[in-house]
Amino acid sequence: MRGLGLLLATLAVAGCALGTPCQPPSAAGGRPPAAPFSPEDCRFRNLPNPDARASESGWKIWTRFLTVSKQDSRPVAPLPVVAVTRAQLDALDPGANHVIRLGHSSVLLKLRGAYWLIDPMFGERASPLSFAGPKRFQPTPIALADLPPIEGVILSHDHYDHLDAGTVEGLRERVRRYFVPLGVGARLRGMGVAADRIEEFDWWQPGRLGDVRLTATPAQHFSGRGLFDRDRTLWASWVIESGDQRIFYSGDSGYSPAFGQIGERLGGFDLALMENGAYDGYWPSVHMQPEESVRAFRDVRARVLYAMHNSAFDLALHTWHDPLDRLADLSERQGIELATPRLGEVLTIGRPRENVRWWRGLR
Numbered sequence: 001m002r003g004l005g006l007l008l009a010t011l012a013v014a015g016c017a018l019g020t021p022c023q024p025p026s027a028a029g030g031r032p033p034a035a036p037f038s039p040e041d042c043r044f045r046n047l048p049n050p051d052a053r054a055s056e057s058g059w060k061i062w063t064r065f066l067t068v069s070k071q072d073s074r075p076v077a078p079l080p081v082v083a084v085t086r087a088q089l090d091a092l093d094p095g096a097n098h099v100i101r102l103g104h105s106s107v108l109l110k111l112r113g114a115y116w117l118i119d120p121m122f123g124e125r126a127s128p129l130s131f132a133g134p135k136r137f138q139p140t141p142i143a144l145a146d147l148p149p150i151e152g153v154i155l156s157h158d159h160y161d162h163l164d165a166g167t168v169e170g171l172r173e174r175v176r177r178y179f180v181p182l183g184v185g186a187r188l189r190g191m192g193v194a195a196d197r198i199e200e201f202d203w204w205q206p207g208r209l210g211d212v213r214l215t216a217t218p219a220q221h222f223s224g225r226g227l228f229d230r231d232r233t234l235w236a237s238w239v240i241e242s243g244d245q246r247i248f249y250s251g252d253s254g255y256s257p258a259f260g261q262i263g264e265r266l267g268g269f270d271l272a273l274m275e276n277g278a279y280d281g282y283w284p285s286v287h288m289q290p291e292e293s294v295r296a297f298r299d300v301r302a303r304v305l306y307a308m309h310n311s312a313f314d315l316a317l318h319t320w321h322d323p324l325d326r327l328a329d330l331s332e333r334q335g336i337e338l339a340t341p342r343l344g345e346v347l348t349i350g351r352p353r354e355n356v357r358w359w360r361g362l363r
Contacts, residue, residue: 082344104312126161141344156251157235183233219253254285255292259299272302277310290326
């Protein structure tokens with residue numbers, strides 16, 4: 001309980017640090033944001049969803065975490081890792097699009113020769129504290145210092161397991177540009193990132209860097225890094241286009257009609273990086289159960305389902321392998337091409353690969 005008190009006190013300080021006046025953020029051209037925003041309380045909202053169910057109170061959630069005896073919350077042995085070196089990365093076909101799994105929701109992309117990162121998180125803990133909070137099962141397959149120069153970083157939202165201050169500090173001078181949802185730019189500037197390297201995006205707003213085209217798209221989630229800044233910044237999913245291939249990244253999201261809208265407007269993806277983990281009946285509408293991840297994957301009209309947001313941190317009450325077990329079983333029954341790569345494994349979009357249940361024997 002003393003550790004919990006320290007955590008809450010730190011979160012309170014982090015929340016006050018944002019300290020921006022309540023003004024409606026402006027999208028490109030000064031337009032009002034497409035994402036629902038309330039100037040009365042300076043908070044973003046999710047799109048209307050009649051099927052969304054409210055989460056339990058914070059008190060009930062914390063009480064449950066502190067009192068429930070968790071089983072099988074961490075692997076019994078180290079996860080299998082494919083070695084990643086700079087030489088191996090540079091040897092990858094520069095005319096193709098590659099995805100390298102780093103862990104949790106972090107991937108390194110090599111898009112026709114240019115390196116990109118999605119939600120890079122290299123820290124030991126998904127927490128504002130160095131000594132408390134969810135601890136990584138094991139290090140990433142490549143060290144932060146060994147990464148090549150990064151053309152672009154794409155962030156989905158500002159939670160600690162997706163936006164890590166130590167990672168941003170380590171990358172600060174090696175990233176050409178950051179692509180973030182509205183309001184997250186203030187977070188990066190507070191971490192020392194130069195303002196001219198940051199582009200903030202509203203839902204449905206497109207952008208471009210070199211040959212890579214981006215569009216921020218809706219998600220059903222929330223944001224905040226402290227006790228008093230909930231929903232002050234936007235959250236998003238992303239569409240990434242490189243050459244004639246297209247990637248969808250769900251970010252963190254509960255299931256919502258937004259996936260169908262994305263499929264109708266932009267769908268037909270070669271690969272969908274879909275959230276699959278940290279779900280619970282106490283917060284039913286901010287993370288997807290595996291069955292909902294499959295439904296969202298079909299909504300966006302993708303060919304290959306790439307499982308994200310699992311096997312790195314203990315963030316919920318399910319077993320560490322439950323997301324992988326259930327998603328693999330569902331995909332096998334429904335004939336879905338599933339990708340559950342090992343840490344460090346390279347997936348080259350459009351090329352055949354054999355998927356294995358590597359987590360068997362680690363539970």
